[in-house]
Amino acid sequence: MSETRTGRALHAIRTRGARFARDAHGVAAIEFALIAPIMVLMLLGATFYFDATRDRARVERAAYVIADSVGRKQTVDTTFLDLMNSLALNVAKSNDTPEIRVTSVSRVSLLELKVDWSYPTGTFAALKSSDIPALGYPVSIPVGGSAIIAETRATYTPTFAMFGVSKRTHTGVSFARPRLVGMISKTN
Structure with missing residues (x-):
């Protein structure tokens, strides 16, 4: 009798074990639990x-x-350049207030560039003739x-600061030749 009970018990364990091995209930939940964190990190990284x-x-x-707007003028003044600063704010749509520096540069000789005028905002300093070679602009x-x-x-602050990514500064530089005059002058 004891062998019969043992035999039935072993048969029941084998049957249940086989049924458990074939059972697919919950597999999707486990796969989701394993994959979801990776997918969320990928989504945040892409964002x-x-x-x-x-x-x-x-x-x-x-x-x-x-640069294009200033290049279309014959003369500029502080009011117009302040308007360009507002334009930068609207075009950049950065999460930080953008700073601008507009500079008129002329070539005196083959080896010498001269700053005619420079208009900086924010932490930009007015460009000097001696600064031009160090900038490396072509x-x-x-x-x-x-x-x-x-x-x-402008300083970019990421929405999600992950993996040690922090603020970074984005810069833009553009050159334009005056269209209507040889050199654009600045008043006041």
């Missing part, structure tokens, strides 16, 4: 990358729009010609 790339492109676009101006250099800068 961060898209947001940072979009912010950088907007800051660069603001520099282009400012300024291609014929002797006697001039160009506008528009620089924008």
Whole structure:
């Protein structure tokens, strides 16, 4: 009798074990629990990358729009350049207030560039002639010609600060040649 009970018990264990091995209930939940954190991290990473790339492109676009707008003028004044600062704020749409520096540069000789005027905002300093070589900008101006250099800068703060990613500064630089005059002058 004892062997029969043992035999039945072993048979029941084998049957239940086999049934448990074949049972697929809960497999999807376990797979989801394993995959979901990875998918969420991928989504957050893609969101961060898209947001940072979009912010950088907007800051660069603001520099282009400012250089193009100034290049279409014959003279500029502080009021117009303040307007360009507001334009940078609207174009960049950064989560930080963008700073601009608009500079008129002319070529005196083959080896010498001269700053005619410079308009900085925020922490930008006015550009000096001695600063131009250190910037490394590829300024291609014929002797006697001039160009506008528009620089924008904004600090990007990521929505999700993960994996040690913190604030970063996005910059944009654009060059434009004056369209209507040889050199754009600045009043007041």
